Amino acid sequence: MIEKQFQRLSDEVGSCNRCGLHEHRSRAVFGTGNPYAELMVIGEGPGEEEDKQGLPFVGKSGQLLDKILGAAGFSREENVFIANIVKCRPPENRDPTPDERTTCLPFLLLQIELIQPSIIILLGGTALKGLIDPDGKITQVRGKWMKWHQFHVMPTYHPSALLRNPDLKKDVWADMKLVMQKYRELVDPEHQSPHI
Numbered sequence: 135m136i137e138k139q140f141q142r143l144s145d146e147v148g149s150c151n152r153c154g155l156h157e158h159r160s161r162a163v164f165g166t167g168n169p170y171a172e173l174m175v176i177g178e179g180p181g182e183e184e185d186k187q188g189l190p191f192v193g194k195s196g197q198l199l200d201k202i203l204g205a206a207g208f209s210r211e212e213n214v215f216i217a218n219i220v221k222c223r224p225p226e227n228r229d230p231t232p233d234e235r236t237t238c239l240p241f242l243l244l245q246i247e248l249i250q251p252s253i254i255i256l257l258g259g260t261a262l263k264g265l266i267d268p269d270g271k272i273t274q275v276r277g278k279w280m281k282w283h284q285f286h287v288m289p290t291y292h293p294s295a296l297l298r299n300p301d302l303k304k305d306v307w308a309d310m311k312l313v314m315q316k317y318r319e320l321v322d323p324e325h326q327s328p329h330i
């Protein structure tokens with residue numbers, strides 16, 4: 135059931151030309167993972183590699199994200215769905231503009247509505263601004279639970295920020311520990327991570 139709705143939505147995203155980002159894309163990047171996941175991860179937008187492959191988080195940032203998720207006992211194949219605020223690559227990897235974010239947002243809202251995750255992780259300032267608070271600052275809110283509609287939302291740093299500044303890794307790990315704790319509380323008390 136969800137799969138069919140996802141396919142229709144994915145087809146719509148693939149042929150979307152609602153904003154200027156469609157002009158330079160190779161492929162729109164709908165999202166990937168388990169549509170029945172209780173954990174959803176939301177990033178900013180596709181980069182060069184993602185644009186080529188049509189999948190989110192497949193470059194260096196994606197490899198780091200998979201490591202972080204894996205350390206917390208999660209994987210995109212089993213218990214996570216990963217999507218972005220905008221589905222098409224902004225040229226030169228610039229930040230998506232507020233207009234582009236707003237134009238693309240209905241696709242993400244539909245994805246959230248279909249998946250109904252218990253927990254959402256927002257990766258970076260663009261995800262925070264695009265979904266919850268246009269004036270939000272990731273440095274101020276990371277590591278603190280937010281309630282958005284019925285969803286428990288954890289903002290944290292984007293993996294690309296960790297690649298630029300490895301000192302931030304300890305903050306993200308602290309945030310992931312909170313996510314594991316909440317996941318055990320809301321979804322699976324037996325959830326195992328290789329570390330905790």
Ligand code: SF4
Binds near residue numbers: 153156162220221237
């Ligand atoms: S970024 Fe979103 S709104 Fe803009 S063209 Fe791509 S799918 Fe459509």
